[in-house]
Amino acid sequence: MSMQRRTFLRGTLAGSAVGVAVGAGLLTPQAVLAAWPKNAFEAKSVGDALSALHGSSDAADSGDIKIKAPDIAENGAVVPITVDTSLGSVESISVIAEKNPVPLVASYEMGxxxxxxxxxxxxxGKTSDVVAVVKSNGKLFRAAKEVKVTIGGCGG
Amino acid sequence: MAKGIKIRAKAKEGVTTVKALISHPMETGGRKDKKTGNTIPAHFIQEVKVSVNGEDALTGHWSGGVSKNPYLSVKVAGANKGDTVTIAWVDNKGGSASGEAKVK
Structure with a gap:
């Protein structure tokens, strides 16, 4: 009886040690990285990236998404992009540069x-469409704007 | 590598605009060193988290397609003057940093 009690106590202590490690944030980096949608960032086309990200590549064109970007970007390494949408209940915003080696540039989950x-x-990398995909009320909407690039920013 | 984050947050008519500049090389992994011809290994921020008073407002997942020393601007509703805005990032090598600022 007393042996069982000993084992029980030891088990509890070991369990709480893990709990403390998680609580103290020691295990956070791994947990955080696990959420990074690797498949979506490895996709080579807009459709594949959307499928990996949202499980569907059906996005309706929407006039309620505004992309502010230069018509001509002299330096492809730094292209300012602003996505502004009046759609309600925005769940996520993804920014895709169609002809980049990694088309999906960024994806935001909105609280x-x-x-x-x-x-x-x-x-x-070169002149292409910048596509913004907004997930609102569970549906995908998209808008695109062409940006001409005179000097690419992805090569060496 | 400098790990600074500059954050500005300004409240106006119930919406707080957060602007941040992060110091990071953001290497895609596709670039080559011009002198040696070796590929420069990928080193970029994978996740950025913006929170207000400890509550997550927005999480961004990035590829190497985000420019070097990234600039990020977002808008958050419901934050007031004096609230704390925190931005934290993690890169593909496990590096991380965070910074915070008060809403003005």
Missing amino acids: PSAEGFVSMRIKM
């Missing part, structure tokens, strides 16, 4: 407090 707005700077 309830986040507005449908993202602004960033991206690299573009």
